[in-house]
Amino acid sequence: MNREQLITLISEKLKLIRTEKDLTQDQMSNLLGLSKKTLVQIEKGRIQTAWTTTVAVCALCRESSILQHELGGDPLEIVDLIANNGTLQPKEKTMGGYIWWKNLSEYNGYRLQQNAISQHFRILDTNNYRLLSTFDESLAEQEWEKITV
Template sequence: MNEKELIEILSSKIKLVRSEFNYNQDEMANILGVSKKTIVQIEKERQLASWTIIVTFASLFRDSTIIQRELGEEDIVYFLQTVARKNIDLKDKQKWMNQSLWKVIDERNGYILQRHVITHYYRIINQLGQRLFSSFYKKSAVRHFNEMVKQDLED
C-alpha cells in the first residue's frame, strides 16, 4: 500500500468516523486542524484529504472500529510509519482487502505469534486477541514469544 491508496481509503471514511464519535463537522474540522469547508469537500468526495490530514485523522482516531476494520491494524501509528517510510506497493489491492492481514507464525499455550502481511510487523496476542508484545524485529518477537511460553509452562 502506498500513500495515495491510503488517502483514498481513509478520505472516504472521515464522515463515518465523525459519526461514530458523534462529532459535527465543525468539531471534526477543529480536531483535524482544517476548515469546515475542507471537511465538507472531503465528505462530499469533491476532494481527497491531504497526507497530513490522513496521518492526523488515523492517529487521533486509531481506536475507531471503522479505521481498524478498514486497515486490519490495531497499531495504526506503526502502519502509517511503514507506509510513509517504505511506500509499500500492493499490486493486487483487492486480494489484500479480502485476506486476513495477520499470518500466524506460531501458536502455543494460548499465545499467538503473528506477522502483519503488509508491514511485516510482529505481535504476540493471547486467545482474547489482546496484544501482549509488538515489534518490527522478528528475532525480538520470537524471543519474547518463547519466553512467554516457557514462563507459562513453569507456572
C-alpha cells in the same frame, strides 16, 4: 498499502469516522485544523485529504472501530510503516494477533504473521513484542530465517 491508498481510504471514510465519534462538521474541522468548507468537500468526495490530515485522522481517531476494521488494527502502525518506507523496528507489546493476523510460521514461541487486511508482515517474540513490521515479504522472511537458524 501505500500513502495514496491510505489517503483514499481515509477520505472515503471520514464522514463515517466523524459520525462514529459523534462530532459535527464544525467540531471535526476544528479537530483536524481544516476549514468546514474543506471538510465538506472531502466528505462529498470532491477532494481527498492531504497526507497531514490523513495522519491526523489516524492519530486522533486511533480508537475508531471503522479505522481499525479497515486497516486491520492500529491505524498508527500503518502510518508509521508508510512514513518509514515499509519497515518498523522493535516497538510496543502487541495483543498477539488473534483477530486480524494469520500465523505464517511459528518457532519456539516466535511468530511470523501477516495482517489479513493491510497484508503487511510482522515478527513477534515470545512475549508478543513486535520485533519487525514490514510490507516487504522478502525482508520479513530474511529476518525470520535469522530467528529460526
